[in-house]
Amino acid sequence: MNIADQDVNGSETIFHKFVGQSLKLDGGGELWEPVIAYRQFGTLNEAKTNVVLVCHALSLDQHTTGFNPTTDKPGWWSNLIGPGRAIDTDKYFVICQNVIGGCSGSTGPASEDPKTGKVYGLDFPVITIGDMVRAQSLLIDALEIPDLFCVIGGSMGGMQTLQWAAAFGDRVFSAIPIATAARHSSQNIAFHEVGRQAIIADNKWHGGKYHEHNEIPSKGLAVARMAAHVTYLSEGALHRKFGRNLQDREALSFGFDADFQIESYLRHQGMTFVDRFDANSYLYITRAMDYFDIASDHDGSLTNAFLGSQTRFCVVSFTSDWLFPTHESISVVRALNAAGANVSFVEIDTDKGHDAFLLDEPEMFDTLSGFIRSCADSRGLTNLVRNQKQETP
Amino acid sequence: MVDPRSKASGNISTARVDLEIIANLVPEGSRVLDIGCNSGDLLDLLVRRRGVDGRGLELSQEGVNNCVSKGLSVVQGNADTDLSYYPDNGFDFVILSQTLQATQKPADVLQEMSRIGKKLIVSIPNFGHWSIRLALLLGGRMPETKTLDAHWYDTANIHLCTLIDFVELCKDLELEIEHTITLSRERVNQKSGAPNKLDNLFAELGVFVIHRNES
Numbered sequence A: 001m002n003i004a005d006q007d008v009n010g011s012e013t014i015f016h017k018f019v020g021q022s023l024k025l026d027g028g029g030e031l032w033e034p035v036i037a038y039r040q041f042g043t044l045n046e047a048k049t050n051v052v053l054v055c056h057a058l059s060l061d062q063h064t065t066g067f068n069p070t071t072d073k074p075g076w077w078s079n080l081i082g083p084g085r086a087i088d089t090d091k092y093f094v095i096c097q098n099v100i101g102g103c104s105g106s107t108g109p110a111s112e113d114p115k116t117g118k119v120y121g122l123d124f125p126v127i128t129i130g131d132m133v134r135a136q137s138l139l140i141d142a143l144e145i146p147d148l149f150c151v152i153g154g155s156m157g158g159m160q161t162l163q164w165a166a167a168f169g170d171r172v173f174s175a176i177p178i179a180t181a182a183r184h185s186s187q188n189i190a191f192h193e194v195g196r197q198a199i200i201a202d203n204k205w206h207g208g209k210y211h212e213h214n215e216i217p218s219k220g221l222a223v224a225r226m227a228a229h230v231t232y233l234s235e236g237a238l239h240r241k242f243g244r245n246l247q248d249r250e251a252l253s254f255g256f257d258a259d260f261q262i263e264s265y266l267r268h269q270g271m272t273f274v275d276r277f278d279a280n281s282y283l284y285i286t287r288a289m290d291y292f293d294i295a296s297d298h299d300g301s302l303t304n305a306f307l308g309s310q311t312r313f314c315v316v317s318f319t320s321d322w323l324f325p326t327h328e329s330i331s332v333v334r335a336l337n338a339a340g341a342n343v344s345f346v347e348i349d350t351d352k353g354h355d356a357f358l359l360d361e362p363e364m365f366d367t368l369s370g371f372i373r374s375c376a377d378s379r380g381l382t383n384l385v386r387n388q389k390q391e392t393p
Numbered sequence B: 001m002v003d004p005r006s007k008a009s010g011n012i013s014t015a016r017v018d019l020e021i022i023a024n025l026v027p028e029g030s031r032v033l034d035i036g037c038n039s040g041d042l043l044d045l046l047v048r049r050r051g052v053d054g055r056g057l058e059l060s061q062e063g064v065n066n067c068v069s070k071g072l073s074v075v076q077g078n079a080d081t082d083l084s085y086y087p088d089n090g091f092d093f094v095i096l097s098q099t100l101q102a103t104q105k106p107a108d109v110l111q112e113m114s115r116i117g118k119k120l121i122v123s124i125p126n127f128g129h130w131s132i133r134l135a136l137l138l139g140g141r142m143p144e145t146k147t148l149d150a151h152w153y154d155t156a157n158i159h160l161c162t163l164i165d166f167v168e169l170c171k172d173l174e175l176e177i178e179h180t181i182t183l184s185r186e187r188v189n190q191k192s193g194a195p196n197k198l199d200n201l202f203a204e205l206g207v208f209v210i211h212r213n214e215s
Helices: A129-142 A156-167 A186-201 A203-208 A218-232 A235-241 A261-276 A279-291 A302-306 A326-338 A354-358 A362-378 A381-391 B006-025 B041-050 B061-069 B079-085 B106-116 B130-139 B163-172 B197-202
Strands: A014-017 A022-024 A030-032 A035-041 A051-055 A093-097 A148-154 A172-178 A312-318 A342-348 B031-035 B053-058 B073-076 B091-097 B117-125 B175-184 B187-192 B205-212
Touching: A022 A129, A035 A129, A051 A129, A051 A156, A093 A129, A129 A156, A129 A279, A148 A156, A148 A362, A156 A172, A156 A279, A156 A302, A172 A362, A186 A203, A186 A218, A186 A279, A203 A218, A203 A279, A218 A261, A218 A279, A218 A354, A302 A326, A312 A326, A312 A354, A312 A362, A326 A342, A326 B079, A342 A362, A342 B053, A342 B061, A362 A381, A362 B061, B006 B041, B006 B091, B006 B117, B006 B175, B006 B205, B031 B041, B031 B106, B041 B053, B053 B061, B053 B079, B061 B073, B079 B106, B091 B106, B106 B117, B106 B163, B106 B205, B117 B163, B130 B197, B163 B175, B163 B197, B163 B205, B175 B197
Parallel strands: A051 A093, A051 A148, A148 A172, A172 A312, A312 A342, A342 B073, B031 B053, B031 B091, B053 B073, B091 B117
Antiparallel strands: A014 A035, A022 A030, A035 A093, B117 B205, B175 B187, B175 B205
């Protein structure tokens, strides 16, 4: 895969600043002159009908495929996106934007407030998934793209995908929400609260003003990541991978070192996360997910959110995902059916838990390839694309 | 759960003829829901040949995944429990092909179908066929045939009926049978209205086009 990723034709991160503009927020405030960091892959066709918008999950970024200069690794969805893959960059023009509130180039709590010249910190307004999607739509406007052939995302990216379909349905030809839900469950809010409290309890957080002290609440953020990471896996996957195996030792230490491989693995996950993620961003983005509830924006009815929708949906869940269990996807599917929308729903049998959406799941790739191909057919994209390819020497 | 139609694999030609007949009953461009669509053979036929706006509901995840990777709009679900989530008159045709006998509550399923669809197409294997009657009469054991070849204790077909039984159920549910197509050794017989006692003796399979009795 690593070698193939050198072949993905795409841009480095592009920073788009909305000069003289502000982004209105669900919380009532607004964000002045926001910046959106994004990457694009493949080629935009003349009719601008081949755009695929990829929405990222909580801890990810715009480096969806190609090479990620921050991690020195291929993009997080390079098994799905690239030449000849399910989202074929020889056919489609792929855009992935870092969400607002994020810390990979888009405006977030670690950015400078253009009005004060100081880092926002906790002065950054609380944002919602709706705000993230509205910001994305502004960039799509700025790029003069009328509508999107496909919006796809997993986990929080799936929430954005559903929000796109609910708020901008006429601009979304097809939508693929994966391992996600139309609202954040109580259990998920609970896990996020554990993470947030771990960050807030770290002395180095300094009431959110750690930038002024040149410190990072790295221990709190690492604990938040460790707890969250467990929710991304499954009991089966953990046991298969680590069992009760000991880490670099023959016997138990009768102390609190990382005796077990799983402890060492989690500590490593926590430590590497703090190098690439901002603690305040973690607070803001988890909050946005907690606030997410599409039905509440539509008189308590999820069906209302999708009435008259012309979007073609493909909902995907995983059997061992206990963070966004299949029944959450089924609720979405039932609402879409009740709204008379065109929906497919596939549950993939895997023991890899929530993270399965990022992993090598051939059944998921087959499903997505078939769905995207049939959407391309019904949008008349196939001929267009084929002609283009023939012109290429 | 066992797919009721996997047991029909011994008689592929009959199974295929069944699908062909149903496909020909559906006008081009209709909105269609295929309940128990299996791996999407019928739906594929309808979408590609008849240009219908087709959706499917299928119990087995394997079947669903096959359908979706073929580009068909299919969701995983159960005919007994999930039809209630579909809106009234959402479809021109709701199809149930050799699946009714495997549902928990056939009457409820038919009623839900008639709420969702303007017309229903239902096909059922005929348990009144002479060979089945003869097998029970002479053998004294639960009949097993080419199309119904599972033992009584492991069959998914828990609600088998004869063509006449089905006609009676339709009457009770105030559903009107517009016409019937019966199949016997690839001989196709069409008639308007319900089948008679002779059809009930000689048909292996019945395909019914049904609508709600609005009076």
